[in-house]
Amino acid sequence: MTQDRKKKILIVDDDASHRLMLKATLSEEGYEIFEASDGDEAVRMVEEQFYDLIMLDLKMKKVDGLEALKEIKKISPAIPVLIMTAYASVKTAVEGLKMGAFDYMVKPLNMDEVKINIEKTLNYERLKIENKVLKERLNQEFDFSSIIGKSRKMREVFEVLAMAAPSNATILILGESGTGKELIANAVHQNSLRKDKPFVKINCAALAENLLESELFGHEKGAYTGAVSRRLGRFEQADGGTLFLDEIGDMSLATQSKILRVLQEGEFERLGGEKTLRVDVRIIAATNKNLEKEVEEGRFRKDLYFRLSVVPVHLPALRERKEDIPALAEHFLKKYAEKNQRLIRGFTPEALDLLMRYEWPGNVRELENTIERAVILSRDEMITAAVLPNNLKKDFDSQEKETVADALVGRSIKDVEKELILKTLEQTGHNITRAAEILGITRRGLQYKLKELGIK
Ligand SMILES: Nc1ncnc2c1ncn2[C@@H]1O[C@H](COP(=O)(O)OP(=O)(O)OP(=O)(O)O)[C@@H](O)[C@H]1O
Ligand SMILES: [Mg+2]
Missing domain, CATH: 3.40.50.300 (P-loop containing nucleotide triphosphate hydrolases)
Known part of the structure; x- marks a missing residue:
């Protein structure tokens, strides 16, 4: 960010020789220098035009520095002010900082220090402005609102x-x-x-x-x-x-x-x-x-x-962040309901359950395609399990079987058989005919098994 314009500095000091010394050094540095010999004059000048920086002596005969500072800050709160002060009045300088001065320098001034201080102040101001511009251009916050994901x-x-x-x-x-x-x-x-x-x-x-x-x-x-x-x-x-x-x-x-x-x-x-x-x-x-x-x-x-x-x-696979599925599904539902002009309010619990259980090898894209298809097929105001593709259901079935079998590994067939028969009897209220039907064997067959397993 280059600026060709010369920076304007206003020197406020009632000591003419001091002003002259500063002016000589700073003009050489490429600044445009303006002078005021007392606080009143400084305030009037600030009212008239913009300065990039003000160097303000605290001890002046007419209207002292602090008073002038107060007026200047009223007119132009953003102007950085560097206070110049004698060692004896550092306390007043601190007062000045509280009133919004940027920094202070103790007299007699070291010219190298003055140059550095001015540069630092101007840089800081520039950064402040740049930062503001950047923030405005970025609309303050980073906006990732088009990306769904709370996991x-x-x-x-x-x-x-x-x-x-x-x-x-x-x-x-x-x-x-x-x-x-x-x-x-x-x-x-x-x-x-x-x-x-x-x-x-x-x-x-x-x-x-x-x-x-x-x-x-x-x-x-x-x-x-x-x-x-x-x-x-x-x-x-x-x-x-x-x-x-x-x-x-x-x-x-x-x-x-x-x-x-x-x-x-x-x-x-x-x-x-x-x-x-x-x-x-x-x-x-x-x-x-x-x-x-x-x-x-x-x-x-x-x-x-x-x-x-x-x-x-x-980017995590969708199956690693299943808690994001409902929000994503809603998002795509809204998108495709609007696009296809359908009034669909949401998902039935069964449908959502299927969406949650599936492993989504094609990740969000597969979910998006699934919802789009369901929206087109749906004739109800809710997406039901019936309009979801079969592979979601198949996958669910095979998962169920797998988990049952998983839980049984390590046990003997006889043991499992016994438990299955007992549970079935329990569910049928010990109705042997019903239980035999469910188990897919004859009534006599079941009775034989019961004897063999030592249940009856
Ligand atoms: N978190 C998300 N929120 C909303 N929509 C998403 C999200 N993730 C993916 N999508 C949507 O899913 C679809 C697939 O996403 P995208 O094309 O960015 O995936 P990809 O990783 O580039 O896939 P590929 O490797 O196949 O190219 C797009 O329609 C995208 O808008
Ligand atoms: Mg891609």
Whole structure:
């Protein structure tokens, strides 16, 4: 943030030789200097124009410094004031600090100290203004409201994002398919200072090596057959903004080296081009692969991995944060009910139960698709279990069986048989005919078993 305008400093002191000395030194430093010989004059000058800083002597014959300070702060509360004071009146200087002066310096002044103090004060003021501008541009708070998730794991993700998003740090998003990697990448850009600049996305898995490089870095006319004109690559398109490298785990080693060079030097050439181009691009990368394993097995460059994983963000699978399912389901229900103009209020307890029990191998995307389909199929004002796909129910059944069997492992068949018969009898009120029916054996068969197991 460069400012060409000279900073204006008002020196208030009744000692003309002191003013002169300050003026000489500070003009040399490139400041524009104004002078007032007493408090009254200073107040009048502040009323008339804006100063970046005021140097105020506390002991003056007409209207003393503190009084002037009070008036100045009334007129222009934001002007930083540096108090100059004799050693004897440090107490008064402290009074001045309480009244809003920025700092004080003890006379006789050391000119180096004065210069540093002025610079520090002006810098501080600049930071204060910049901070305010930044905050306004970011709408005060980081906004991840489009991302649903109250689970501890998601809150941890948000914490990392809130810290990393505004900076230019490279972010690596790791997570299974459908966990929301692209959604997060988008949110990071929206919560950064680059949000008014382009967000450019490229899927590194979708293109063959040559095409991918041409997409990333662009090409000159005639770089290869079919390159009929010059084309800007994604890096150039994203200049000043953010480039989202999706499915980065699927990139060839050759392309990886070129990406590494851009990350390290900020430089690249278009395919078939001689000129070295420079861009200012923030990188967000994502993959559903285990990059560490890819590195171990020699398919991914270690140095690139280190470069990318400055801020790693692990998106948990949906099954690891099932408590987020109801809110996500509601969110998608609202979205698709609106889109399809359906009046659907919510889910029946059975339907919600199915959603909660399922393991969601396709994560949030699968949940979203499931809800969209259910909304379209539903004829009721509640989504029922009947409109949910069968695999949700099957999965549920097999899970149930598994847990029953799991609980039985370690026991003998005879033992289990006995308990099953006893429980069934209990439920039928010791009606042997009914119990035999449920157990799928004849009445005589059951009686024989009872004898054999020593029940009767
Ligand atoms: N926490 C969330 N809140 C709301 N919507 C979400 C959330 N997570 C994912 N989604 C939605 O789920 C869908 C899939 O998300 P996204 O495309 O970002 O996943 P991905 O991790 O990039 O998947 P893939 O690896 O298959 O590319 C999108 O429609 C996205 O809006
Ligand atoms: Mg994706």
